[in-house]
Amino acid sequence: MSSGTEAIPRPLAAPSLRFAAVGYLAAAGGAEALLALVGPLAAATANAVLLLALAAHAQLLERRSSDASTASATLGVLMLVPLLRLLSLVMPVRGASELGWYALVGGPLLLAIALSARVLPRASRTQALSMQPSRVQAAVALAGVPLGLVAYLAVRPAALAGAGDPSRILVGSVVLFVFVGFTEELLFRGLLQHVLQDLFGRTGIVVAAAVYAVSYVGSLSAWYVLFAAASGLFFGWCVWRTRGLLGVCIAHGLLAIGGVLVWPLVFR
């Protein structure tokens, strides 16, 4: 059978699992629409129900499926999508600074990503989360600087309180780098794109970018959702071509730092 080399395409998962994954991702998109159109409680309830359905389905597959390890791990990764939204609605508290919110949401999410990676088969995990440095990865990382400027021009967010303070810029950069850049890329391009490529082949890159773009509906900016879709496709293509995540993690970190901390100060 397969020699396990990277050049050989991975076999697609069972059609029933593909069908279920489409249903779950459509439901996650519906929950995002509820957030924008109805309110946070409706969206949080929908995401909680989706999370329970995914957890129950994963456990049932473990009992029934002949290829239980891949199937339940796939659903485990899909659980991260509703979990992201639930944490983003529950964790931010008024007393904490906005940078603190990123850490409050990103910390538990990063933990969930690590737990999710643990249920993937070892070879799959190594492939999905490869962080080998190279010149190509450095070039991909630098793309984050112009992308940050485009992102800023799309939504023009106000500068954070005390953003001119150098120590705040330093702490903010670390927070955004870890809890936005690395966390979101490990989730969307690392684990999610990997399992979606197992399900749908190269179309999985487009599906992962679509899920990423829909998760930005809360920005209430059509331009930013379009930008997220385009940057998601670009990052996904880079990961597929280079088989490495390091470049896009750094690029996304630089994008967030530019958009939140640097460009608002430059253009104020």
Added chain:
Amino acid sequence: MSSTVTHLTRHLVLTHSYELLSTSLGILAIGLLIVLLAQKEVTRPWATQRSLRVLDIAIVPLVLAFVVIAAVRFVHLMR
């Protein structure tokens, strides 16, 4: 700039009272945690180690959320 802290998140925290958020979203998160913990215990006799680990993906972050919700509630009561 992030899918975790969006314009809607900011709007939610800054325009709704703590009581409203705590008694709606907070209780929902804690309820979800209780259901998942119950599911883990109920299925433990026949579940494989990996299927229990799948539940941990949601349980562990929700335990952290519970700690934050309880801590903020405690601080609020002390004021």
